[in-house]
Amino acid sequence: MSAVSTVALGRPARRRRLATVGWSLRIGLVGILTVAALAAFAPMIAPYDPTALGLAQGLTPPSAAHWFGTDQLGRDILTRVLYAARIDLQIGTIGVIIPLIMGAVIGLFAGYYAGWSDAILGRVVDVVTAFPFLVLVLAIVAMLGPGLRNFYIAISLVSWVAYARIVRGEALGVRGRGYILAARSLGYSDARIMFRHLLPNVIVPALVFGMSDFVLDILAGASLGFFGLGVQPPTPEWGVMIAEGRNFIITAPWVVIFPGVAIIVTSFFVSLIGDSVSDIVRRVRAS
Amino acid sequence: MIRYIAGRLLLILPVLFGVSIVVFMLIRLIPGNPAIAILGEHATPELIARVQKQLGLNLPIWLQYLRFLGNASRGDFGLSFFYQEKVSTLTLERIPVTLTLIAYAALVGLIIAVPFATLAAVRRETLVDHVIRLVFTATIGIPTFWLGIVLALLLSVKVRLFMLGGAGAGGLDTVWHLTLPALTIALHISPILVRALRSSLIEVMDSDYVTTGLAMGLRPVTLLVSYLLRNALTPFISILGLNIGWLIGGTIIIEQVFGIPGVGSLLITSILTRDYSIVQFVTLVLAFLVILVNLLTDLAYAALDPRVSFQR
Amino acid sequence: MSVRPRDALRVEALTVAFRGSDHPVIRGVSFEIAPGEAFGLVGESGSGKSLTCRAILRLLPRGAAGTGRVTYGAHSLLELDDAEMQALRGSTIAMIFQDPMTALNPVLRVGDAIAQVIRSHEGLGARAARTRALEMMERVGIRDAARRAAAYPHEFSGGMRQRVHIAMALAARPTLLLADEPTTALDVVVQAEILRLLDDLRREQGMSLLLVSHDFRVVAGLCDRVGVMYAGELVELGPTRAVLRRPEHPYTIGLMNSLPEAVAGERLRAIPGAPPDPERLPPGCAFAPRCELAVDACIAAPVAFSQTSPGHRSRCLRIDRLDDMRRSLAAADGA
Numbered sequence: 001m002s003a004v005s006t007v008a009l010g011r012p013a014r015r016r017r018l019a020t021v022g023w024s025l026r027i028g029l030v031g032i033l034t035v036a037a038l039a040a041f042a043p044m045i046a047p048y049d050p051t052a053l054g055l056a057q058g059l060t061p062p063s064a065a066h067w068f069g070t071d072q073l074g075r076d077i078l079t080r081v082l083y084a085a086r087i088d089l090q091i092g093t094i095g096v097i098i099p100l101i102m103g104a105v106i107g108l109f110a111g112y113y114a115g116w117s118d119a120i121l122g123r124v125v126d127v128v129t130a131f132p133f134l135v136l137v138l139a140i141v142a143m144l145g146p147g148l149r150n151f152y153i154a155i156s157l158v159s160w161v162a163y164a165r166i167v168r169g170e171a172l173g174v175r176g177r178g179y180i181l182a183a184r185s186l187g188y189s190d191a192r193i194m195f196r197h198l199l200p201n202v203i204v205p206a207l208v209f210g211m212s213d214f215v216l217d218i219l220a221g222a223s224l225g226f227f228g229l230g231v232q233p234p235t236p237e238w239g240v241m242i243a244e245g246r247n248f249i250i251t252a253p254w255v256v257i258f259p260g261v262a263i264i265v266t267s268f269f270v271s272l273i274g275d276s277v278s279d280i281v282r283r284v285r286a287s
Numbered sequence: 288m289i290r291y292i293a294g295r296l297l298l299i300l301p302v303l304f305g306v307s308i309v310v311f312m313l314i315r316l317i318p319g320n321p322a323i324a325i326l327g328e329h330a331t332p333e334l335i336a337r338v339q340k341q342l343g344l345n346l347p348i349w350l351q352y353l354r355f356l357g358n359a360s361r362g363d364f365g366l367s368f369f370y371q372e373k374v375s376t377l378t379l380e381r382i383p384v385t386l387t388l389i390a391y392a393a394l395v396g397l398i399i400a401v402p403f404a405t406l407a408a409v410r411r412e413t414l415v416d417h418v419i420r421l422v423f424t425a426t427i428g429i430p431t432f433w434l435g436i437v438l439a440l441l442l443s444v445k446v447r448l449f450m451l452g453g454a455g456a457g458g459l460d461t462v463w464h465l466t467l468p469a470l471t472i473a474l475h476i477s478p479i480l481v482r483a484l485r486s487s488l489i490e491v492m493d494s495d496y497v498t499t500g501l502a503m504g505l506r507p508v509t510l511l512v513s514y515l516l517r518n519a520l521t522p523f524i525s526i527l528g529l530n531i532g533w534l535i536g537g538t539i540i541i542e543q544v545f546g547i548p549g550v551g552s553l554l555i556t557s558i559l560t561r562d563y564s565i566v567q568f569v570t571l572v573l574a575f576l577v578i579l580v581n582l583l584t585d586l587a588y589a590a591l592d593p594r595v596s597f598q599r
Numbered sequence: 600m601s602v603r604p605r606d607a608l609r610v611e612a613l614t615v616a617f618r619g620s621d622h623p624v625i626r627g628v629s630f631e632i633a634p635g636e637a638f639g640l641v642g643e644s645g646s647g648k649s650l651t652c653r654a655i656l657r658l659l660p661r662g663a664a665g666t667g668r669v670t671y672g673a674h675s676l677l678e679l680d681d682a683e684m685q686a687l688r689g690s691t692i693a694m695i696f697q698d699p700m701t702a703l704n705p706v707l708r709v710g711d712a713i714a715q716v717i718r719s720h721e722g723l724g725a726r727a728a729r730t731r732a733l734e735m736m737e738r739v740g741i742r743d744a745a746r747r748a749a750a751y752p753h754e755f756s757g758g759m760r761q762r763v764h765i766a767m768a769l770a771a772r773p774t775l776l777l778a779d780e781p782t783t784a785l786d787v788v789v790q791a792e793i794l795r796l797l798d799d800l801r802r803e804q805g806m807s808l809l810l811v812s813h814d815f816r817v818v819a820g821l822c823d824r825v826g827v828m829y830a831g832e833l834v835e836l837g838p839t840r841a842v843l844r845r846p847e848h849p850y851t852i853g854l855m856n857s858l859p860e861a862v863a864g865e866r867l868r869a870i871p872g873a874p875p876d877p878e879r880l881p882p883g884c885a886f887a888p889r890c891e892l893a894v895d896a897c898i899a900a901p902v903a904f905s906q907t908s909p910g911h912r913s914r915c916l917r918i919d920r921l922d923d924m925r926r927s928l929a930a931a932d933g934a
Contacts, residue, residue: 494701495696495698495701495702496701496702496704496705498658499696499702501658501688502688502689502693502694502696503688503693503715503716503719503767503768504685504687504688504689504690504716504719504771505689505716505719506719507685509715509719513704513706513715517706517707518704518705518706521706591706592705592706593705593706593751593753594705594751
């Protein structure tokens with residue numbers, strides 16, 4: 001078991017670690033910017049109309065005319081994947097921004113004033129996190145009805161908690177620091193202190209979390225789309241496309257493969273960025 | 288020890304209350320009249336009025352909540368409009384399958400995660416470590432439903448390795464049927480497990496007592512088991528417990544994809560058929576499951592780490 | 600209890616460097632420890648004294664590698680493979696560490712931890728190993744050993760934990776003990792007890808001892824010979840009494856003058872300047888930038904050892920001017 005005896009102890013050489021962080025961050029950034037660009041320019045670069053039926057005789061495999069093949073209604077899959085990117089990236093973005101803002105504000109309040117507002121937030125966090133994320137989102141969507149708008153409402157109602165907890169934790173730690181006390185002694189209003197002095201210093205971990213939350217939201221959106229509870233057909237969304245192609249997977253696997261790969265690749269790039277940033281943040285804080 | 292459990296239970300009480308309130312409030316989210324949502328637009332006014340009375344929708348909200356609690360204490364969570372059976376019976380009879388699947392998936396998840404996490408930790412910062420971490424980072428982004436479909440295609444249709452559909456007839460047949468679903472869920476949770484175990488191992492590897500162990504010339508097996516794994520396991524179990532929600536989420540999706548008659552597929556179908564009572568109850572049950580698992584995780588942690596006393 | 604043959608430890612030109620750095624943190628250190636002798640290694644933090652211990656047992660931190668020659672009897676330590684090293688550690692050469700609060704495995708009962716060490720090296724059964732473990736615990740001064748063996752490390756105080764640590768190290772009856780600042784983390788009263796314990800055990804088992812400390816007093820009470828390290832190099836080496844009575848290196852003089860008791864009633868004198876950066880050492884004497892006697896020749900080229908009296912040597916070009924330094928110090932104190 002020489003592996004165990006080489007369990008020697010101490011920090012690895014600094015230079016090597018820095019190199020790999022830069023590398024993965026770069027790939028992540030380039031990747032996600034490419035995906036975003038493809039999505040943004042989809043109407044211009046997509047070869048066909050995403051809802052155009054009968055472009056080919058039903059399920060045709062990838063070819064020169066249709067790089068990703070066509071689905072059972074003769075729609076071009078490449079086009080639909082590109083257009084779906086717009087929806088899914090939107091899901092990731094809005095699914096992070098709204099809960100982030102909600103949670104950050106609430107967390108700031110609770111962390112700054114501490115006392116009973118913090119205690120209440122603590123209870124609320126405990127209760128909401130007792131539900132599995134997907135279960136609560138599904139339950140809320142069940143009540144409100146399917147659709148993208150209701151999905152956003154459900155995500156916001158559930159996700160804000162994670163952000164609030166992070167921001168509140170940071171705020172509690174920082175509120176006793178010198179510059180905050182100085183600001184208070186200068187008579188600045190609470191709101192001003194919270195948003196101009198406290199916020200910039202506590203928001204970073206929340207932003208880092210936002211990146212992994214982005215991936216979670218896309219997966220949740222695709223899952224709901226798959227079950228028919230999210231984006232409704234014929235709007236192209238990667239999860240919806242997979243559901244539509246499910247019955248033909250044996251004879252025409254490309255209908256299912258490409259949207260799935262799109263999800264995997266997009267999530268991968270965002271995860272790379274998230275991991276790199278969280279590594280950097282951790283290193284900065286340790287010094 | 289009993290006092291510890293009792294103390295813990297006491298702390299959980301407010302959360303249980305909060306959960307019941309949330310579940311109760313779910314129905315209020317329905318836009319418009321819930322009775323109409325359940326019965327459909329063509330229902331007669333009399334029918335609507337009757338259902339409203341039956342659901343107690345005319346009472347003030349706090350009375351409705353008390354009514355809800357009262358019914359709940361008697362195990363009455365209403366009738367399923369679709370199946371015309373008691374919601375509680377319908378759900379509870381499906382729980383064993385779901386629990387089996389969850390446990391099976393957790394086990395397979397560990398079997399996958401432990402070797403890779405150990406390898407990555409021991410060969411920290413080398414190519415092997417980076418490749419492992421990269422592969423598992425990519426795995427987080429694989430949609431579970433897609434993976435289920437693809438694996439079913441590859442391992443059940445193309446290569447007749449596994450059976451599809453249903454939970455089998457109990458015993459070994461069930462294990463056979465649940466293997467592919469459990470594997471899919473395990474892959475879904477494995478990135479978290481690998482990440483957590485790897486960092487737990489690294490923290491232990493860097494600790495002073497491991498240096499001491501090395502300096503004493505302990506046999507490698509002794510060092511690995513008594514010093515490394517034994518200490519890395521404790522925080523790891525915490526993380527495992529904390530992520531039960533993620534595990535449940537994956538199980539729900541896979542149950543629906545593979546047609547397994549568990550609580551998860553019941554939830555999805557009930558949503559599609561607007562069987563609100565079932566949706567409510569299943570949500571409640573799953574939240575209770577999470578709370579229970581968290582409690583068990585706390586207990587396990589206290590039992591494993593002698594520094595945590597049972598006094599508090 | 601059979602008496603193992605006693606060996607001598609020979610460290611020759613030991614050099615330790617971290618990967619990616621051209622500047623070794625231990626530079627050509629050589630010394631010997633005769634069988635049964637107690638040798639002290641003194642220096643400030645960063646001087647490389649702890650790493651020297653680690654290098655001997657091949658327990659260097661990740662990314663550090665040692666070259667040179669280290670022999671203990673017939674064993675050439677830097678050339679053994681992992682399995683041979685593992686067999687040697689604990690049974691022949693043992694090491695104890697500085698911080699008792701983190702040195703013990705928190706999930707193992709103390710008796711079990713000691714028994715494990717015994718069983719890793721001797722083929723004893725569980726019961727026999729446990730009996731030996733209890734014996735060791737009593738020998739290191741833990742009363743009521745049978746009951747306390749079932750306790751976990753966090754249930755012991757710092758001093759008691761260090762005793763457990765010592766029991767673990769000596770359980771397999773090594774003939775050489777490396778003690779890396781074993782009392783630094785303990786309070787003064789406990790320090791004295793632990794040092795006395797180490798001394799008793801050493802005489803009882805006929806062990807050689809390498810005692811590392813930043814505190815001269817710790818080493819003075821216990822060691823036959825002492826070496827002074829600065830910036831990864833040995834700058835003075837000799838019998839403890841001789842070095843104490845008449846230190847032959849400006850750094851050693853400075854060290855002794857900064858001890859509170861050594862200059863009772865007189866002013867504490869700190870050594871001016873700061874510990875050196877291993878990346879920025881002059882080619883000659885590393886202490887020269889802080890030395891009041893330094894001349895250009897000191898910085899220009901590496902300084903070799905000169906013998907000042909039998910067994911006592913010093914790496915200084917200005918030994919003949921040391922008397923001036925001693926006089927001015929005495930005068931300043933008198934004023």
